[in-house]
Amino acid sequence: MPDDSANGAYDRLISLLDTSSVDYKLIDHAPEGTTDAVCALRGHPASEAAKCIVLRVKVDQRTTRHVLAVVPGDRRVDLDAVRTLFAALPQLSASLEPGTPTVGFSDAETAERLARAIPGTVLPFSFDPELEVVADPNVVAQPRLYFNAARLDRSLFISGADYARVAQPRVEPIAGPVPA
Structure with missing residues (x-):
């Protein structure tokens, strides 16, 4: 069983970046998990942050998928865009029962299990095959x-x-409009 602790996710992330020859920089700061506050601590605009939200997509009465939605930190996830994305999948549309998929935020327990992280520390990577990254x-x-x-x-x-x-996320327009 993989290590689901925060330290395990951190170690796995660093190992992945190192073995993939990714140039990255670590930034230590006061403990913070809200996007605006941590962006201020790191000294950059929220638009440069990855906001990561675990969603539950109920495709039909028998099929539920879990999606890690990654949007700019100054934007919200557009649930209608995610719904449209999954309604349009050819392999799913034939099995859809009347209606369209329902999309909502995953419950905290499921989100933590799939993301292997607590809220505020969810990575824009998935280490669980049940969690699709968009x-x-x-x-x-x-x-x-x-x-x-x-x-x-x-x-x-x-x-x-x-x-x-x-x-290797699925890249799709899933962010809401830029706030005024």
């Missing part, structure tokens, strides 16, 4: 992408291109 194009386009490194007191940044290469 990243907004604005995330992978970032020259510097910041996120908590499975710990409240340590973050890191990598390029969006390296993130896309290593995490």
Whole structure:
């Protein structure tokens, strides 16, 4: 059984980045898990952060999928965009019962189990085959992408291109509009 502790997720992340030859920088800071507050501690705009949310997508009465939605830190996940994404999948549309998929936030216990992290430390990577990563194009386009490194007191940044290469997310527009 994999180590589901925060230290296990941190160690696995660092090992993955090292073995993938990713250039990254660690940033130690006061413990913080909210996007705006940790961005202030790290000294960058929220648009350069990866906000990671675990979603439950009920495709039909028998099929539930779990999605790690990764959006810029200054945006919200557009649940309608995620719903449309999963309604449009050819392999699923034939099995859909009347109606469309329902999308909502995963319960805390399931999110922690699948992400192997507590809220505020969820990585934009999945180490669980049941958790599909979907990243907004604005995330992978970032020259510097910041996120908590499975710990409240340590973050890191990598390029969006390296993130896309290593995490291999499905890249789809899932972020809501930029706030006014």
